[in-house]
Amino acid sequence: MATLVLLGGGACMKSKITFTLDGQTIEVPAGSTLLEACRQAGSEVPTLCHDDRLHPYGGCRMCLVEMEGAPRLVPACKTQVQADMQVRSQSEKLERVRTTIAQMLLSEHTPGNGVQEDQLQSYAKKNKVEAPLRFASSAAWEDRNRFLGFDPQACILCDRCVRYCDEVMQCSALEHVGQGSQARIQPTNGQSFLDTSCELCGGCISTCPTGALYEKQAVDADGKVKARVEQTEKTRTVCTFCGVGCVLDVHTHQRQVVKISAEAGVGSNDGHLCNKGRFAWQFIHHPDRLQQPLLRNADGHLQAASWEQAYARIREGFTRIQNQYGSDSIGFLASSRCTNEDVYTLQKLARAVIGTNNVHSCAAT
Amino acid sequence: MDIRCLEGLRGCGGAGFAAAFKWEAVRREAGGDKVVICNADEGEPGTFKDGWLLRHHVQTILRGMQKAAQHCGATRGFVYLRPEYQAHGGILLEAIAALVEEGLLSAGSGQVYAAQSFPGRPAVLASSGLSDCALASLDWHVQHGAQELVGQATAQGGVELAPPSHGYALPPRESGPIPPAPSSGHPFRLDLCWGGGAYICGEETALLESMEGRRPQPRHKPPFPTQSGLWGLPTLINNVETFWWAERLLTGDCKTPAGSHRLYSVSGAVQRPGVYEAPVGLSARALVEDFAGGLREGAEVSCWIPGGAATGILPGSLLDTPLSPDGLSAVGTAPGTAAVVIYSQPTDPRTIAAQIMRFFAQESCSQCTPCRLGCRAAAAWLEGSEAFPQVEVEAQWLEAMELGSICGLGFTAPLVLRQWRRWFCSAEVPA
Amino acid sequence: MTNSIAEIEDADCMLVVGSNTTEAHPVLALRMKKALRRGAALIVVDPRRTWLAERATIHLQLRPGTDIPLMNAFAYVILQEGLADFAYVENLTENFEAFAAAAQEWSPERAAELCGVDAEQIRRAARLYAQTEKAGIYYTLGVTEHVCGVDNVRSLSNLALLTGHLGRSSVGVNPLRGQNNVQGCNDVGNNPVFLPGYQLVEDEATRAKFGQAWDCTVPAAPGLRLDQMMDGMHDGRIKAFYVMGEDPVVSEPHAKQIESGFEKVEFVVCQDIFLNETSRRYADVVLPSTCFAEKDGTFTNSERRVQRVRKALDPPGQARSDLRILFEVAQALGVDWGEPDAEKVWNEFADLSPKFFGIRYPRLEERGLQWPCPDSSHPGTPFLHEGAPLRGKGLFYPVDHVPAWEEPCADYPFLLTTGRTLYHYNAATQTARSDGHLDKQARCFVEISPDDAREMALDSGSTLRVESRRGAIEVEVKVTDAVHPGVLWMPMHFAEARANVLTGDGKDPEIGTPEYKVTAVRLVR
Ligand code: SF4
Ligand code: SF4
Numbered sequence A: 001m002a003t004l005v006l007l008g009g010g011a012c013m014k015s016k017i018t019f020t021l022d023g024q025t026i027e028v029p030a031g032s033t034l035l036e037a038c039r040q041a042g043s044e045v046p047t048l049c050h051d052d053r054l055h056p057y058g059g060c061r062m063c064l065v066e067m068e069g070a071p072r073l074v075p076a077c078k079t080q081v082q083a084d085m086q087v088r089s090q091s092e093k094l095e096r097v098r099t100t101i102a103q104m105l106l107s108e109h110t111p112g113n114g115v116q117e118d119q120l121q122s123y124a125k126k127n128k129v130e131a132p133l134r135f136a137s138s139a140a141w142e143d144r145n146r147f148l149g150f151d152p153q154a155c156i157l158c159d160r161c162v163r164y165c166d167e168v169m170q171c172s173a174l175e176h177v178g179q180g181s182q183a184r185i186q187p188t189n190g191q192s193f194l195d196t197s198c199e200l201c202g203g204c205i206s207t208c209p210t211g212a213l214y215e216k217q218a219v220d221a222d223g224k225v226k227a228r229v230e231q232t233e234k235t236r237t238v239c240t241f242c243g244v245g246c247v248l249d250v251h252t253h254q255r256q257v258v259k260i261s262a263e264a265g266v267g268s269n270d271g272h273l274c275n276k277g278r279f280a281w282q283f284i285h286h287p288d289r290l291q292q293p294l295l296r297n298a299d300g301h302l303q304a305a306s307w308e309q310a311y312a313r314i315r316e317g318f319t320r321i322q323n324q325y326g327s328d329s330i331g332f333l334a335s336s337r338c339t340n341e342d343v344y345t346l347q348k349l350a351r352a353v354i355g356t357n358n359v360h361s362c363a364a365t
Numbered sequence B: 001m002d003i004r005c006l007e008g009l010r011g012c013g014g015a016g017f018a019a020a021f022k023w024e025a026v027r028r029e030a031g032g033d034k035v036v037i038c039n040a041d042e043g044e045p046g047t048f049k050d051g052w053l054l055r056h057h058v059q060t061i062l063r064g065m066q067k068a069a070q071h072c073g074a075t076r077g078f079v080y081l082r083p084e085y086q087a088h089g090g091i092l093l094e095a096i097a098a099l100v101e102e103g104l105l106s107a108g109s110g111q112v113y114a115a116q117s118f119p120g121r122p123a124v125l126a127s128s129g130l131s132d133c134a135l136a137s138l139d140w141h142v143q144h145g146a147q148e149l150v151g152q153a154t155a156q157g158g159v160e161l162a163p164p165s166h167g168y169a170l171p172p173r174e175s176g177p178i179p180p181a182p183s184s185g186h187p188f189r190l191d192l193c194w195g196g197g198a199y200i201c202g203e204e205t206a207l208l209e210s211m212e213g214r215r216p217q218p219r220h221k222p223p224f225p226t227q228s229g230l231w232g233l234p235t236l237i238n239n240v241e242t243f244w245w246a247e248r249l250l251t252g253d254c255k256t257p258a259g260s261h262r263l264y265s266v267s268g269a270v271q272r273p274g275v276y277e278a279p280v281g282l283s284a285r286a287l288v289e290d291f292a293g294g295l296r297e298g299a300e301v302s303c304w305i306p307g308g309a310a311t312g313i314l315p316g317s318l319l320d321t322p323l324s325p326d327g328l329s330a331v332g333t334a335p336g337t338a339a340v341v342i343y344s345q346p347t348d349p350r351t352i353a354a355q356i357m358r359f360f361a362q363e364s365c366s367q368c369t370p371c372r373l374g375c376r377a378a379a380a381w382l383e384g385s386e387a388f389p390q391v392e393v394e395a396q397w398l399e400a401m402e403l404g405s406i407c408g409l410g411f412t413a414p415l416v417l418r419q420w421r422r423w424f425c426s427a428e429v430p431a
Numbered sequence C: 001m002t003n004s005i006a007e008i009e010d011a012d013c014m015l016v017v018g019s020n021t022t023e024a025h026p027v028l029a030l031r032m033k034k035a036l037r038r039g040a041a042l043i044v045v046d047p048r049r050t051w052l053a054e055r056a057t058i059h060l061q062l063r064p065g066t067d068i069p070l071m072n073a074f075a076y077v078i079l080q081e082g083l084a085d086f087a088y089v090e091n092l093t094e095n096f097e098a099f100a101a102a103a104q105e106w107s108p109e110r111a112a113e114l115c116g117v118d119a120e121q122i123r124r125a126a127r128l129y130a131q132t133e134k135a136g137i138y139y140t141l142g143v144t145e146h147v148c149g150v151d152n153v154r155s156l157s158n159l160a161l162l163t164g165h166l167g168r169s170s171v172g173v174n175p176l177r178g179q180n181n182v183q184g185c186n187d188v189g190n191n192p193v194f195l196p197g198y199q200l201v202e203d204e205a206t207r208a209k210f211g212q213a214w215d216c217t218v219p220a221a222p223g224l225r226l227d228q229m230m231d232g233m234h235d236g237r238i239k240a241f242y243v244m245g246e247d248p249v250v251s252e253p254h255a256k257q258i259e260s261g262f263e264k265v266e267f268v269v270c271q272d273i274f275l276n277e278t279s280r281r282y283a284d285v286v287l288p289s290t291c292f293a294e295k296d297g298t299f300t301n302s303e304r305r306v307q308r309v310r311k312a313l314d315p316p317g318q319a320r321s322d323l324r325i326l327f328e329v330a331q332a333l334g335v336d337w338g339e340p341d342a343e344k345v346w347n348e349f350a351d352l353s354p355k356f357f358g359i360r361y362p363r364l365e366e367r368g369l370q371w372p373c374p375d376s377s378h379p380g381t382p383f384l385h386e387g388a389p390l391r392g393k394g395l396f397y398p399v400d401h402v403p404a405w406e407e408p409c410a411d412y413p414f415l416l417t418t419g420r421t422l423y424h425y426n427a428a429t430q431t432a433r434s435d436g437h438l439d440k441q442a443r444c445f446v447e448i449s450p451d452d453a454r455e456m457a458l459d460s461g462s463t464l465r466v467e468s469r470r471g472a473i474e475v476e477v478k479v480t481d482a483v484h485p486g487v488l489w490m491p492m493h494f495a496e497a498r499a500n501v502l503t504g505d506g507k508d509p510e511i512g513t514p515e516y517k518v519t520a521v522r523l524v525r
C-alpha cells in the first residue's frame, strides 16, 4: 500500500521562527507557510488555487510574493517560512504581476451561472481588472447526474476539485487531462459522474473558486438559476442524516431551499459534507409532506381534520386508556432524529403529564 | 573518488548547472538510499546528440552513471529514456546486461518500467527508420505543421503514432537489499524507465513525477532533487552527455579540459547534419563551415537557433557569435543544448518563432497560469492572429511569465518572442 | 465517543470494528482517510470487504457474530507477549484477574477457527494495536446489533483498558452514532431508567428534584425499553402509543410480530413529516410536524457536541413545530407549560442536569460545546477519561462467546447481515424522495460471494427470494467478493424489500438492542 506523507501547510510545531515581512519582523510558528504568515500579519494576498484543507499546489500564481535571494517570485501558499527570510508581500511590481495573472485567467474564463460565488470575478471587480483578449472557450459539458453541474468555460484549471477528490475523498473521480490549450478537467475517463467512483459528495463544488462546478439542483429544469448565491438567505444548522453532525448552511429563496453548502473551518466537518447532507433535501418540499392533522374515521380511513379535533381525540384517547389500564400502559417513542428539546419535552410529557417512564427510541446507538 | 577533474563540466541538458556540485550535493546527503538518474528524454527540438551517444557510446554513459552512484552512495539507477528512442532501449538493455556480466552493476539490473504521461496525450511517434536527427525534430515539426523539416527527416515520409509500449509502472518505493556488484563492491542496480513522451518530461522534476506515476507536472523547487528526488530520496539527475563526459574525464580518456568542448547537434540547411564534438566558443559559422560541410547549395541563412528551440532565433548576421555562455548572453540568449539549426531563405523567421511558441503552448503542462496562458497568447501574437490585437499587454504578460512561472519552460519561453522582436521586428522592442 | 472527530486524523493506529465508516459516517471517515494517507495503520474487523478494509494494514474478515472470541484472542496475545500497559492496569482498573482468566480461554488458534480468520493475522493485529502509542477504537452497529451487543462493547473496552489506550487525544473507544441525535436523545432522558442528564429514575432525591421542577410526582417504577414495549403490545402491558418521528413497523426486527402487536394496541398517535407504514396502518391520530430545516433547537453529535439547529423555513400547510405540538398536547391533557420556546426548554434541561449546566444557547453560536460542561466557564470536553477513567477505576468485564440467536442450519444455510449504504438513510423516507440519489442506487440488493453465486447459477442483476423462518422478500442479486461464501449482506433502507421482514427476535438481554446483524436465511430462485 502506497503511503504518502503530506507536509500540509497547517503542520506546525510548537517552536517559533522570525523573519522579515514588508519591513516588519514577524514571528510565526515553525512550519507556517508565507501565506499563513501574511494572514497573521494582516497583509492581504490574493489566492485562487489554495484551500487550507488541501496540500498547497501553487498553480494559479495569484499569491506570488517577492523573496530576497530568489531568482523569481515565489508563491506564498507553497513556500514555507525560513528564519531570517526577507519577504515583500505588497509592491508595485507584485500589483502588476497579480493584475496580469488575473487578466490571463479572465481571458479564458466566462463567468459561471451564479449558483456559486466566483472569486475570480470578485477579485476582478474589486481591482478593476478586465480581460484584454479572449481565448476560444472550451466545449460545453452535459451529464445526466442531477447533483453536480459543470461549466468548463468558467474553469480556470486551479485543480482544487481534482485535488479535493484525490486527497480528501480519495475517490479520484476527477482528472486534469491534456496539456496546454487542450488541458481540461473532466470526470475520470470522461464518463458520467454516475458511472465513475464519484460518491456525489459535492466537495469538489465546495472548493471550486469560480463556480465552474455548481449545485445542479439550484437550476430548474429549463436551465434557469433559481437564485444567485448572493440572493439567497443562509441559515446555519446541522445535518440530520447521521451522528457526525455536520454543520451546514441552508440557502433559501422565496421560501424554497435552493441549495445546501458548508463553510470550511466551521464545525468538526470543516466544510465537508457527504451526498446526503449536501443534496438530499428534496424531501423538504415533497408533495407527500403531511400538511394537516389526520384522524382515523369509523370505517378505518385517515381523514383530514383540524388541530382542535386532533387534540380532542388525543385527550379522549389517552384519558380513556389511562383510566382503564393505568398510565404505564402508554408507551412513548421518539425518533433519535428529533431535537434535544423535542425529545426532552416528549419524555416530560410522558413522565410529568401522563405519569410513566415508558420512554425510549429505536436503535440504542 | 577524486572528482576534481570534473570541475568546469556543466550539465549538457540545457540548464548548464555545474555537474561536480550536484555530485557533491547528493554525496553529502545523509542516508543510504539514493538514486542516480540519467535523463535521456531528449526532446528539445533540434537536439539529437544524446540519441547518438546512446547508439554509439552506451557503455561509457553507463560506466559514468556507475561512478556517480559509487561517488554519491546511490544504490538505484534509472535511465529515463524518451519513448521514441525505441531502438535505443534494446541497446541499453544489452549494455546493462554486459556490465552486470562484467560485475560493475548489481545482479537484477535491467528491469523495464514505464513512466506516466498526460492523460489524453497522443501515443508516441513511431520512429522506426528515422535518424536521430530527424527524430529530434519530429514532434515539433510534424505536430505543428512546419514546412521545412530539419535535416534528413524529409526523406522519411509519413509518421504514424504508435501506442506507448513496454514496461510496467514503477512501484511506490521498493526496498530490499541490492547485492553488491562483484567487481566494484558497490551495490548499484540500474534499470530502464520509458519516459512519458511529453516535452516537459525532460524537466527533471516533471521526470520524477512521471516516474512516480503522476501527471508529469514540474515540482516547485526547493527542495531540489539532490535533496528530495525520486520517492523523496536524494537524487542525482544528469543528462546523457554529462555522464559521457564525466566518465571520460574520470578515466583520463578525455584529453581536453572539462567543459571546454561540447557535442553539437547541427541540422537544417547544412551539407552534413550530424553530431560534432567541438570546442565551446567556436562560432556557428565555423561549426557549419569546418564540421558540417558548409551551407547547403545555394542556401542563404534566414535565421538560426543557437542551442535548441528554447534559445530562440538569431539573424544570419550573428553567425560569428561565439557559442559560449558569454558570447551568447551578449546577444540575449544561451548555449542551451548546443543544438544549432540553420534556416534558409525564404523561411520567414517569424514563422519559426511562432512555431516554437506554439510548440511551448502545446507542451506547457498547464499547471501554472503564466505559462499555460502566456505561451498561448505569445504564439497567437507571433502568428499574427487577428483575434489578438492587444500587443500593449505583451510586456506585462511576458514579465509575468518570466517572474511567475514554475519551471524553465514558462520562464524562458518569452525569450523566443523577445529575440524575434529584438532581431527581426522593426516595431518597438517592449521593455 | 470518548474522543473528538478532529482527533481521528492524528491517530497512528485505527481499530475499526463492525463499521463501514466511509458509507455510514462519510465525513468522519474523511479523518480516517487523512490518517491513512499520513501513513497510519488500520485494522478492520468486518465480515465484509469494505472500502476501508481494502486499504487496511490488516483486515480480519470474521464470521458475523464472533467478535468476542476475536477480541479475547487479541487480549490473549497482548497478555502472552507482555504488551499490556501493566502500570495502567495496576493503578487504574479493577477486576483484571477475572478478565485475564476469560481471555486465556481464547488462544488465537481457537478464535481463528471460530471466526474464520488466520491466527497469525490476529497476532499481528493485536501487536499493532497494543504497540502503537496513539491507537483508537471505532465501532458502530456491527458491534452492538447482536444478542451479545453489550458484551461486544465490553470486549473492546477491555482491550483499551488492558493497553491503557484511553484518555488521550486520538486514543479511546469510540462508538459512531448511527442517527443524528442518538447521543442527544439519551442525554435528555429519552430512556426508561434515566431521567435527563443520566440521572437514575431509581434515585429518590433525583425524582424529587425533577418532581419539583415539573410540578408533578415522577413515577418511581422504571419504564419499559423499546423491545419490552414491543412485547408489551402482545402481552397487554401496552395499550397506546405516542410515536414521534418513528416507524417501528419498518425499523424493528421481526416485522410480522410487530404488525400483529400493533393490531392489538387501542390508541396510536403519530407525529411525523410523512405518512409511514406505522401511521398509515395503525395511527388514530396523525400530527403533521416539521423537519430539521423548519425548527429551532439543538442536536448532539457522536462526539458529544451540542450544536444549534436553526429554522430556515416555515413548515408546509398547517404543519406545526414538534415542540409546539407537544406543548399543545400537554395543554389538551390539562397542563399549561406556557409558550413553546426551544431555548427555554434547553435551559430547563441544563438547569436540572449538572453535566450540561454550562451549555447555554449563546455559547453554542460558533462551534457548539462538548459535554461534560458543568459550568459557564468550562470549555467543554474534547476527550473523556483524561488521566483516569471517569468512574475512578476502569472495570474489566470477563466476556465469553455468545452464539448468535439464530445460526445457519441445513434449511437456512446462509448467514445474512445488514447495514447502511452511502446513498440512503434508515428507512429512506427522505433519500428515496431524492431523484438524484435514486439515480445512483434505486433498488435493494443482496450481496453474495462468487462461489455461492456460481453454485446457485446466479448472476448480478437477477432477482432472488430471500427467506427466513419469519418472512421472505425479493431482491436483486449482486455478486461480489466483498463477502465470504456462506455470508450475505443487504442494505436496510428499502421499504419494498424490508430486511426486517426476515430478522428475528434475538436481542441483547441487558439493553434489548435487536440482533439485526445475524439472521439465518435461504435463497430461492
Ligand atoms: S462529488 Fe465528491 S467524489 Fe464526486 S467528483 Fe466531486 S469530490 Fe469527487
Ligand atoms: S472546476 Fe473549479 S475547482 Fe476545478 S479546476 Fe476548474 S475552477 Fe478549479
Ligand code: SF4
Residues within 6 Å of the ligand: A239, A240, A241, A242, A243, A244, A245, A246, A269, A272, A273, A274, A275, A276, A277, A278, C025, C026, C027, C028
Ligand atoms: S453530511 Fe453526511 S456525514 Fe455529515 S452528518 Fe450529514 S449524513 Fe452524516
Ligand code: SF4
Residues within 6 Å of the ligand: B200, B217, B218, B363, B364, B365, B366, B367, B368, B369, B371, B372, B405, B406, B407, B408, B409, B410, B411
Ligand atoms: S511553467 Fe509551464 S511547464 Fe512549467 S510548471 Fe508552469 S505550466 Fe508547467
Ligand code: FES
Residues within 6 Å of the ligand: A046, A047, A048, A049, A050, A057, A058, A059, A060, A061, A062, A063, A064, A075, A076, A077, A078
Ligand atoms: S494561491 Fe498560491 S499559487 Fe494559487
